[in-house]
Amino acid sequence: MKNVIEVEYYHTTSKKWFFDFAQSLSAACGELVTVGNNSLKLPPSVGEGRFEFYELTDGFSLQIVDCTFFKNLHLSRKSNTGNEIYKVVYNLSITPVIVSKKSGRVKNISDGLADAVLLSSESTQLASTFEANQPTRMVILFFSRQWFIRHIGRHSYPIRVSRMQDFIASNPIQFTTNMDLRSRQLVEEIFQLNLPDLVLQQYLAGCGKQLCAYFFNQLIEEEVTEERIQSGEAMRIIRAKEDIEKRMDQPIPKIEDVAELCFMSRTKFMTMFRSIFNEGYSTYFMKLKRDKAKDLLLQGFTVEDVAKSIGYKDTAYFTKMFLKKTGVTPTDYQHRGQ
Known part of the structure; x- marks a missing residue:
């Protein structure tokens, strides 16, 4: 990608990071980027629109990001050793925002409503790319671990979600x-708000908490489904x-035939079968047949009848397999039992 503005940043819940981000963006693009009240003032050659940050509580x-950058922008978050600050990104951009880790894993967030919300802690290696002349529309929540525990975690339902187990740990x-x-x-609705600053911040605080509630409800609903x-x-x-x-x-x-009857792939069927019965598919039924054969032999049935009763047309082959698994022939096993 040509003509990319590379910016390294960090994030916190305080406005300090916002001022530091403006300085980093200034250094990267070679033009002065300032902060006025809660808004980033972008140079006309860099972009236009809203790039705002509100420290609510x-x-x-x-x-709130509702702007268009005129140059390709690549943001790389500095990795922190702690996990005290988290962000939840709600992306309504027309084109997906490319998110990647330094490990090389790439994810497009926002393809319609699918995968349009990203949760990320400050210690994860995160990079985002915004393409030039493509409108970017995002609302991002920042919260500390302590804030979550006080306001969300006290309702115990979010921490029961399996995808939040790393948060707990x-x-x-x-x-x-x-x-x-x-x-x-x-x-x-947040994008459309046009209120006095004091009223706006109070309203945004309520909207932010409501978005948090919706986010964790969505996780629960997905898990239940x-x-x-x-x-x-x-x-x-x-x-x-x-059967x-x-x-x-x-x-x-x-x-393959049984998996198809269960409306799933062979791999998924095998994995789930082992998970449910603690044995592989073939091993489970071979052992079941062998146990039935042993029981019938001890009841006095002939080797030929026993072989037929568990699906072997060839008595010699049944004898060979029985010997291989038990160490004795069916006849010897029958005699020992008697």
Whole structure:
């Protein structure tokens, strides 16, 4: 990408980072960028529109970006060793904002409402690219760990979400999720606000907290939906297993065929089967057949009848497999049991 303005920055919930960001942007583009009240004043050659930051309460801030950069802008966040500051990005830009880690993983945030919300802690390596002449529309929440615990974490539901377990452990955390319609409407409302500064900040504080609530509700709804899907898939596997057990006198069906009946891929079926029954598909049914054979042999059935009852047409092959797994032939096993 040509003519890129490279800016390294950090973020906090206080306005200090905003002034430091203006200085870094000034140095990178070679023109003076200033801060007036809560707004970044962009030089005409760099961009136009709103680039605002509001320090709402202790540990909680909100940023509004509704502007167009006239040069490609690449922002690289300085990695901090702590995980005390977090940001949630709501992206309504027409074109996706490219987000990447230095490890090389790249993610487009905002493709419609899918993956349009990003949660990121300050210690994660994060870089964002904004293409020239493409409108950028984002609302970003900044909150401290302590603010979250006081205002959100006291409602215990967010910390039960599996995707927030790294937050609980104070580990680096970064992921995207979908933007629900309520959040989109609220973000659009924030863009349209035209209020006196004092009233605006009070209103934004309420909007920010509401967005936080919507965000964690969305995580919970996604997790519940996923659990329901997995529960339904698990029940299909259990029923398929029970059907096979009723037909032990037939060969074990191919994994691909059973997976198709369960409406899932072969790999997913194998993974879920092992998770549910603690054994692989083939191992499970071979062991089941072998246990049935042992029981029938001890009841006095002939080796030929036992072989047929568990799906072997070739008695010699059954004897060979039985010997391989148990160390004795079916006849010896029967005699020892008697």
